[in-house]
Amino acid sequence: xxxxxxxxxxxxxxxxxxxxxxxxxxxxxxxxxxxxxxxxxxxxxxxxxxxxxxxxxxxxxxxxxxxxxxxxxxxxxxxxxxxxxxxxxxxxxxxxxxxxxxxxxxxxxxxxxxxxxxxxxxxxxxxxxxxxxxxxxxxxxxxxxxxxxxxxxxxxxxxxxxxxxxxxxxxxxxxxxxxxxxxxxxxxxxxxxxxxxxxxxxxxxxxxxxxxxxxxxxxxxxxxxxxxxxxxxxxxxxxxxxxxxxxxxxxxxxxxxxxxxxxxxxxxxxxxxxxxxxxxxxxxxxxxxxxxxxxxxxxxxxxxxxxxxxxxxxxxxxxxxxxxxxxxxxxxxxxxxxxxxxxxxxxxxxxxxxxxxxxxxxxxxxxxxxxxxxxxxxxxxxxxxxxxxxxxxxxxxxxxxxxxxxxxxxxxxxxxxxxxxxxxxxxxxxxxxxxxxxxxxxxxxxxxxxxxxxxxxxxxxxxxxxxxxxxxxxxxxxxxxxxxxxxxxxxxxxxxxxxxxxxxxxxxxxxxxxxxxxxxxxxxxxxxxxxxxxxxxxxxxxxxxxxxxxxxxxxxxxxxxxxxxxxxxxxxx
RNA sequence: CGGAGAGUAGCGCAGCCUGGUUAGCGCGCAUGGUUCGGGACCAUGAGGUCGCCGGUUCGAAUCCGGCCUCUCCGACCA
Numbered sequence: 001x002x003x004x005x006x007x008x009x010x011x012x013x014x015x016x017x018x019x020x021x022x023x024x025x026x027x028x029x030x031x032x033x034x035x036x037x038x039x040x041x042x043x044x045x046x047x048x049x050x051x052x053x054x055x056x057x058x059x060x061x062x063x064x065x066x067x068x069x070x071x072x073x074x075x076x077x078x079x080x081x082x083x084x085x086x087x088x089x090x091x092x093x094x095x096x097x098x099x100x101x102x103x104x105x106x107x108x109x110x111x112x113x114x115x116x117x118x119x120x121x122x123x124x125x126x127x128x129x130x131x132x133x134x135x136x137x138x139x140x141x142x143x144x145x146x147x148x149x150x151x152x153x154x155x156x157x158x159x160x161x162x163x164x165x166x167x168x169x170x171x172x173x174x175x176x177x178x179x180x181x182x183x184x185x186x187x188x189x190x191x192x193x194x195x196x197x198x199x200x201x202x203x204x205x206x207x208x209x210x211x212x213x214x215x216x217x218x219x220x221x222x223x224x225x226x227x228x229x230x231x232x233x234x235x236x237x238x239x240x241x242x243x244x245x246x247x248x249x250x251x252x253x254x255x256x257x258x259x260x261x262x263x264x265x266x267x268x269x270x271x272x273x274x275x276x277x278x279x280x281x282x283x284x285x286x287x288x289x290x291x292x293x294x295x296x297x298x299x300x301x302x303x304x305x306x307x308x309x310x311x312x313x314x315x316x317x318x319x320x321x322x323x324x325x326x327x328x329x330x331x332x333x334x335x336x337x338x339x340x341x342x343x344x345x346x347x348x349x350x351x352x353x354x355x356x357x358x359x360x361x362x363x364x365x366x367x368x369x370x371x372x373x374x375x376x377x378x379x380x381x382x383x384x385x386x387x388x389x390x391x392x393x394x395x396x397x398x399x400x401x402x403x404x405x406x407x408x409x410x411x412x413x414x415x416x417x418x419x420x421x422x423x424x425x426x427x428x429x430x431x432x433x434x435x436x437x438x439x440x441x442x443x444x445x446x447x448x449x450x451x452x453x454x455x456x457x458x459x460x461x462x463x464x465x466x467x468x469x470x471x472x473x474x475x476x477x478x479x480x481x482x483x484x485x486x487x488x489x490x491x492x493x494x495x496x497x498x499x500x501x502x503x504x505x506x507x508x509x510x511x512x513x514x515x516x517x518x519x520x521x522x523x524x525x526x527x528x529x530x531x532x533x534x535x536x537x538x539x540x541x542x543x544x545x546x547x548x549x550x551x552x553x554x555x556x557x558x559x560x561x562x563x564x565x566x567x568x569x570x571x572x573x
Numbered sequence: 574c575g576g577a578g579a580g581u582a583g584c585g586c587a588g589c590c591u592g593g594u595u596a597g598c599g600c601g602c603a604u605g606g607u608u609c610g611g612g613a614c615c616a617u618g619a620g621g622u623c624g625c626c627g628g629u630u631c632g633a634a635u636c637c638g639g640c641c642u643c644u645c646c647g648a649c650c651a
Binding site for chain 1: 574579584585586601608609610611612613642643644646647648649650
């Protein structure tokens with residue numbers, strides 16, 4: 001296929017736009033691939049559409065290969081459907097809403113578990129129909145509070161979402177592994193070295209989940225990875241064993257004056273002890289009760305882990321008056337001597353391993369030395385609720401963990417029966433008994449994936465597409481298209497390449513040579529064929545490879561040019 | 574939602590502090606001409622409710638108040 005640049009829409013910019021920070025965002029704008037309509041809402045221009053099409057093709061091939069069937073679900077859903085699972089509430093303001101002319105409340109789909117489960121409950125009756133896997137590539141809308149980085153986090157975005165239905169947990173487990181592998185293939189084929197990490201299912205619910213992360217300094221997310229590569233987890237789910245303090249005799253409680261020491265740092269400094277020899281009190285509120293968390297002073301509470309330990313999804317920081325109501329003194333709060341009714345005391349598992357800690361005395365201006373658990377206070381729950389830090393130990397091998405920024409490209413979940421139970425989607429099992437369908441769901445952010453490919457494949461001059469994703473494989477640049485013989489030569493060579501099955505951009509625009517060279521680099525097209533007067537005088541054209549700038553001159557005829565282009569493309573990796 | 578910054582021609586910016594002719598520069602765009610291998614040159618020209626609303630003033634891009642939008646950091650986030 002052959003496209004003439006003079007008749008195509010390729011609005012490039014010379015300068016970096018003021019609104020962009022990330023390389024992918026700047027390059028998408030400069031290369032004329034996207035334009036912004038509003039915060040986090042973009043038009044995909046022709047060059048972008050071509051690349052998206054290639055990414056989508058890879059995704060379709062991999063989904064089809066594991067038995068996925070492509071469908072398209074509606075963008076607009078009745079709000080009632082979302083009320084069935086409780087997510088009309090849970091999603092809150094993220095959900096785009098409007099009323100139709102009859103006054104019925106509608107939502108813009110941020111994801112499609114409810115819709116596919118509605119299909120399933122109407123159509124799936126027997127175990128004989130299972131398993132089933134559906135997927136779609138479609139526009140989603142989520143009114144995120146902070147869109148950022150162009151396509152890295154948009155409010156309106158393209159997503160591949162897939163949903164599978166199974167008769168048993170075992171069948172889901174087996175299929176989940178297939179999807180996991182298919183996802184690795186997809187990212188590999190896009191030229192990305194992603195890391196699968198263990199993740200927290202969060203709002204989606206379910207038992208097990210993995211995120212596919214591309215490490216990047218510009219990532220919108222982060223994860224924890226072991227130096228020995230045997231453990232990777234997202235921040236909300238990461239665990240690390242706590243070190244036991246060296247044995248020391250348990251000393252008697254002792255109250256000490258610590259005027260003006262409202263923070264752990266201040267207390268530790270005032271008393272000359274390290275922060276890890278202190279116990280910190282942190283207060284939360286759930287719909288049911290006040291939660292008093294006791295954690296080692298050098299650690300932070302991981303609210304996702306705490307919520308999971310409490311079996312709740314709703315958790316907020318407590319207000320001062322709620323803290324005071326149970327007899328705790330903010331700034332000097334202590335688990336010793338508080339009212340126990342209506343308070344749940346959660347002790348992080350760092351505390352039983354520590355000895356002789358400094359904790360609040362529940363008295364303005366005083367702390368206690370030599371606090372020991374469980375000698376001095378009791379817990380309703382002992383659990384790991386700490387945020388893992390850079391440098392902590394790996395739970396598998398004891399190696400060092402590091403915190404890496406990353407772009408989350410995909411997320412897969414074993415949903416189990418959360419949606420099928422809420423919505424009454426059942427089937428008759430082999431014994432003829434009705435059972436809720438067992439589900440999995442699988443998402444890839446397609447636009448984010450495209451942005452991630454640019455983050456991973458660019459240089460100072462522009463994008464450097466992997467050959468299989470490039471919008472065109474070759475650009476044939478006619479330096480002086482006003483000369484009929486040069487234009488004719490360029491057209492003939494471009495035609496030859498196109499007839500051989502390549503996607504060719506013929507740059508026949510009447511612009512200076514420099515501008516055309518710069519645009520070709522900005523667009524990231526793998527091979528440039530230069531048709532210029534200098535080489536043409538010797539009946540030659542010059543080829544240049546985008547990735548490394550390697551140049552070669554070949555005879556200006558179809559066959560030698562095709563042959564050389566193919567070689568350069570093949571070595572493009 | 575908390576913090577920070579920005580909004581002047583299609584893009585990038587200056588002018589604002591210290592109010593005063595017709596609001597400027599570079600790029601881009603249009604027309605004509607000269608050029609033609611790494612973001613050319615000359616000439617002419619088009620293009621602006623200075624984000625919006627209100628106030629102060631003889632006079633506001635400039636000072637004051639309110640609002641809107643966008644960007645970044647954080648919180649949040651399948």
